[in-house]
Amino acid sequence: MWRKLRILILLLILLFVALNTYFDRVYSTDWNIPLRVTVYPINGDDSDAVDVFINQLKPDRFEAMEAFFEEEADSWGLAMERPVQFQSAPPLGEQPPALDRNANVLSIMWWSLRMRYWAWQSPDLPGAAPDIKLFVIYHDPAITPAVAHSIGMQKGLYAVVNVFADRSMIGSNDVITAHELLHTLGATDKYNPSNNQPLNPIGYAEPDKQPLLPQDYAELMGGRIPVTSSKSTTPESLRQVVVGQLTAEEIGWYKE
Template sequence: MHRGAWFYRLRVTLLGSVLVAVCAWACFDVMDRRARTEWNAPITVGVVVMRLGDVSPEALVRLTERVRVLERRLSMELRRYRPEAQQPMIRLVPYGPVEVTEPPPDVPGTTLWERLVHTVELFQYTSAVDRAAGVPTLALDSRIYLLAEPPRSGFDYSVEGYSEAGGRVGVARVSLDATTVDLGLFVVAHELFHTLGASDKYDEHGRTRIPEGLAEPDRVPLFPQPGAEIMARNRVVDATREIAPDSLEELYVGRWTAREIGWLTAPVRQRTESAPIADATRY
């Protein structure tokens, strides 16, 4: 056989083998992601805390301690829909804090190229953090990275985040002190639920959507709501006002969200029109 033809066949064979391996891995990953929301077994989620700047050590310790409280709260909400659940089906494992010198990549753009670049940059960033914190990446079903920053003088407290819908990685940022620990963990839970397939329950103006953004849409009287729906993030006080939750005890998983992540299998009633919340306090 001519040497050139032999080398060509070898290259084709190698490339074909790589393609088959990549396709097999992709199929396994898709099935593994879907299995998370079948809830046949608990999922394990890494909460990776990063510190940027002079953040209160006491607040960081408190943040790590409250991760267990968040886990218990999510278990309580699960049992509202699945009373038979006897163990935590979402296990939260804290890692860090890891000292970083720059924040994670910003929210991805809208074009395919921008999203591709963002994916690569985020992978590089989180890989470095994982090595520093000893995060067992392959052993976790999802990872939420929480960047803690010191509050800035003269500015409102900032809490924000982004994540891949149905993916494995979410990012949250919080201006952290003793008063914002639970607020930061609330956003961690919000981004986690995005990775499980839940959608936002607020509109383009940041106002809670009614009724799907309510903690208890059948409550009589409807207002004030007892807590904040996890994907709406604010507690609706009355027909014109909503505020940020005070603690993790106010975290609720509404019926629409429960349906999206597989906690609830019965159909959810169709949305009914109602007046929007006029004064939404987003955080």
């Protein structure tokens, strides 16, 4: 009797999670109203320099990302003013659960559940709850010269974004943040994970360009600007980035 009851409760929980995930997916990409995104800055190195950097971030620092998404959405036929709207939360003093680089499938599943709960219980700002939460972890380049891989999760609508606390890298930080944000909306990576080279044609900003290489821009989910068939460069800001057709389809901006 008790065993059947426990199984029933578990099935109901799984059904609730599945339905919640489905409606999150539908709601986040119907584009009837702008998406509300809350950004939580985190000091990733417990560094005084990172604290100073975070405290000096300006309220208008999301202007470039909001303008980028508006321009790209408009280019695919979505005429909406500021389809993605950002707001900043106070810095969090707690690090998100860490994912072991060599984690197996079960470990990843367990991390995903812990991370989803951690994101859910993070404090909301006054007013309407955000649609998406971005946990942006800033690192001191003098302490952490190479950051961990960022991750955006469609299930739960959150992302953990690792960037550098360096003013010269604000533009490239925006590119990484925008990339992970689109992962939460269902966009897929469009580069070869073995060498980070954008995939032709889906990872190219201008797949019909003649000559094809070098490209002038990066496709956001391709991540880099192809220079040759084996070499690419990192965009310095969103001014060097576009959203390609397949990505636009995946997030509901473009329908054939």
